[in-house]
Amino acid sequence: MSEDSANDSANDGADDSGTDTSGSYVEEGKSFDRDMNYIPDRIVREPEEGADPPQWPVEPGRYRLVAAKACPWANRAIIVRELLGLEEVISLGLAGPVHDKRSWTFDLDPDGVDPVLGVERLQQSYFARYPDYPRGITVPAMVDVPTGQVVTNDFPWITHDLFFEWREHHKPGAPDLWPADVREEMDEVMQRVFTEVNNGVYRCGFAGSQEAYDEAYDRLWTALDWLEERLADRRYLMGSTITEADVRLFTTLARFDAVYHGHFKCNRQKLVELPHLWGYARDLFQTPGFGSNTDFEQIKQHYYVVQTDVNPSQVVPQGPDLSGWTTPHGREQLG
Template sequence: MSTATTGSTGYVNPTGDFRRDQRYIETRITADGRDGYPVEADRYRLIVSRACPWANRAIIVRRLLGLEPVLSMGIAGPTHDERSWTFDLDPDGRDPVLGIERLQEAFFARYPGYDRGITVPAIVDVPTGKVVTNDFPQITVDLSLEWTQFHREGAPQLYPEHLRAEIDAVNRDVFRDVNNGVYRAGFAGTQEAYQRAHDRLFARLDALSERLEHQRYLVGDTITEADVRLFTTLARFDPVYHGHFKCNRQKLSEMPVLSAYFRDLYQTPGFGDTTDVLHIKQHYYGVHRDINPTGVVPAGPDLSGWLEPHGREALGGRPFGDGTPPPPPVEAEVVPAGHRPV
C-alpha cells in the first residue's frame, strides 16, 4: 500500500491479487464527543503526506470547508520506510507541534505495539500526542458533518443529506474499481490478477465517462465528496498509475470526458493548488522498490495540459452550490513552486 507501512518493503502479492489491509482506527471526532473526542478548535492535528491520494482528500476537504484556523496540519515527506512516515520536511526533522520524528510515535502512544499500517491521513490529539483516527473515508465525512460550527462562511455542502445515498453508491464503485483498482493492477503478482484489475479499472472509467458526458459533477450539480474521491486518483493517473502501475490502456489525457472533468476540478480552488506532483512521483517511484528497484523518478510526463480550457461550464452546475470558493491557501501550506504545473 502506498499509504501504509507493512513491516516489509514488498507490496506485490506474489500469489496473485493485491489485498488492502483496511483495519483502521475507527474512533471518531464528533460534535457530541461520544467516542471521547469532541470537536474542539486547536485540539487536533491532521497529519498528511501530499503524495498520498487518501490524505490528499482530507487536505482538499479541510481547505474547501475553511477549517485551517481550527485544525492544524502537519505535512510528512513524500517517502517512508517500513516503520513510518517521517517529518523530514521540517527543519529539525520533527513535527513542530507534536515534536515527533515519525508518525509511528503517535500510534504507539495510544497503542503500544500497534501492528497495523501507520497510515495517512491521521488525526492526532495534540495534548496527549496520541493518534485518534486514521479511518480515511470517515475523516472527510466527519469534517463535513461534525465540524459544522467551524466551517467558513460560504463553505460548500460536500455531503448533502438528500444526495447521500447516491454519493455512497458512487463512492463504493469508484473505490473498488478505481481508487483501489489502480493498486490492484500495480501490485498484482500474476498476469491473471493484473488483467482482472486492469479490465475492471477501465470498464469503470468508461462508465464514469458516460456518466459525466452530460453532467458536470458525479452527483447533483455541485462538487461533492464523490468528486473529491475520484479527483485524487485522476491526479495521479498520468504521473504514476499509467506507467508505474501498468494502467496503460490509455492515459487520462487520452480520455476526453474524464480529462476535461479532471481539468475542471484541477482548476477549481482547493484542488489543483493542493496537488504536489513532485511528491507524488517521488513517493511511488521511490518507495515501491519491488516494482521500481532503482528508485529512479521519471522526469515526465508533460502536464501543462492540465491548465488548458475544459469547456465543462457549458454543462451548467455550480461548483460550490450556494457557497463560495475558498480563499488562497495559507502561506505555510502553499505547494512549492515547481511541484505542479502553473
C-alpha cells in the first residue's frame, strides 16, 4: 500500500456525509451512485509551493476537525484522531445528527454556535473559501481556524494524513494503523470493504428499482460472508493488531442493526446473528476510541429523520436492544 493512496475509490456510489442535504437520495429506476468529488487539498509535513492540489502545513492548534458522530465517514476521522492521541493537536467540532437542506449545523453547542469557529453552519466555512461552492456541505471537514475556511473534506485522505503526516504529534504507543508489512493486502481489503460494504449498504437503501436492489443486496452479502469467514481465525482484518481497515469496517457494522438492516433493507441477517463479525464488532466497540465515539441515538436520528424519501414519516424506531455491545467477545484468544 503506497502512502500516496488513501484507497476509497471514486465514483462508486450521494452520501449521508452531506453531498445531498435535501433528503432525496433515491433516483427512480437507477442504481445508487456515490459522488466522490471532494475538496482535494491536503495537510502535510512539508508542503510544496504551487502543488496541485494545494498543500497546507501541519501546525498543532491551527485546524479544527468538524465531524458528526451520526455519519460513518466522519466517525472514521473522530476515531482515528483519538486512537493516535491528536486531541490536543487538532480540535474537534461536532455537528448535530439532523441537518437541513443547506448544511450540517452545530445544534449540540450552546446557542447553536461552534465555540471555536463562531459559526452556526458548516456551510459558512465552505463559503468563506468558495463563496459559490456548488456541491454538498459534507463532514468530516478540516477547517483552518485563523481564516475560518474549509481546507478539505476528502474523508479518505483525512484519516490517511492524520497517520502519515501528523506522526510527530502522535501519542506514545499509538497504533500503527498502516503497517508496512501488510499494506499491499490491506489496500485490497479496504477497497473491497469500501465498495461492497461501506457503500454497499447505501446501494441497497437508495436503489431506485427492484433490479438495482437485488444486485446490491447480493453483492453486500457476498462481501459480508467473506468477512465472516476471514474473521473466523484472526482477531482483526489484518491479523493481531488494529489497522485503518478495522476503523473503516467498524463504522458500518456499528450502524448495521440500528439502521441498515431495516431502513436500508439489508435484512438477510442481523449483525448479532453473524458470530465472528458480531464478536469482532464488540471487540472494537470495547476498545478505547471506538465505543466512546459511537452514539446510536444520533445515528438513528440522522438516518430516519434526514432521509425522508426512504422514511417519509420520519419516525425513529426505539430498538434494537443495544445491551449486547458490552458483553464479552472472547476474541482475545485469536491474538
